[in-house]
Amino acid sequence: MAGRRAGRRTALFLLYQWDVTGQPLTSLYEGEVDPFARGLAEAVCARAPELDAAITAAAEGWTADRLGAIERNVLRIGTYELEAGSVPPEVAINEAVELSKRYATEDAAKLVNGILGRIARERVP
Numbered sequence: 001m002a003g004r005r006a007g008r009r010t011a012l013f014l015l016y017q018w019d020v021t022g023q024p025l026t027s028l029y030e031g032e033v034d035p036f037a038r039g040l041a042e043a044v045c046a047r048a049p050e051l052d053a054a055i056t057a058a059a060e061g062w063t064a065d066r067l068g069a070i071e072r073n074v075l076r077i078g079t080y081e082l083e084a085g086s087v088p089p090e091v092a093i094n095e096a097v098e099l100s101k102r103y104a105t106e107d108a109a110k111l112v113n114g115i116l117g118r119i120a121r122e123r124v125p
Contacts, residue, residue: 003036004087005095008077010037012099015044015073043084044076051076054083058118070104071112078116082123089120 010033018025018041025045029038044051052064055075064072078096081087087095093116100109 003034005098007034007036007040008095008099009102010034011040011044011077012070012073012103014041015076016069018045019069019073040077040080044073044080047080048076051079051083054079054119055115058115058122060118067111068104068108071100071108074099074104074108074112075115078112079119082116082120089123093117093120 014025014028014033014037017023017028021028025041052072055064055067055072056062059067064075067075074096077099078092081092081095082089093113096116097109097113100112
């Protein structure tokens, strides 16, 4: 689990740079990038508009573009993992909340938790 946690942090850093600078994601790779982090960042980047639409729908009055770049990309990662089903929903949400606490604020973590919780509940069959 520590490897994936570190990979999510790397993916967040790459996505943050991509989001803020507008540079192609591949131009931001320096040295060896963990395959999990690279795959996650590329998948999220490729689906950013769809993920933003899901975030906006669940945010109740907030649009994804009004969120800070850290929160937006944490939510993109969490939403992607929820939709992909690559980890249990509680893991996707908890990891996103921890990223928010670490790189943003406690309030951002609460926002991320609420939005991803709504997305997860909507996806339950």
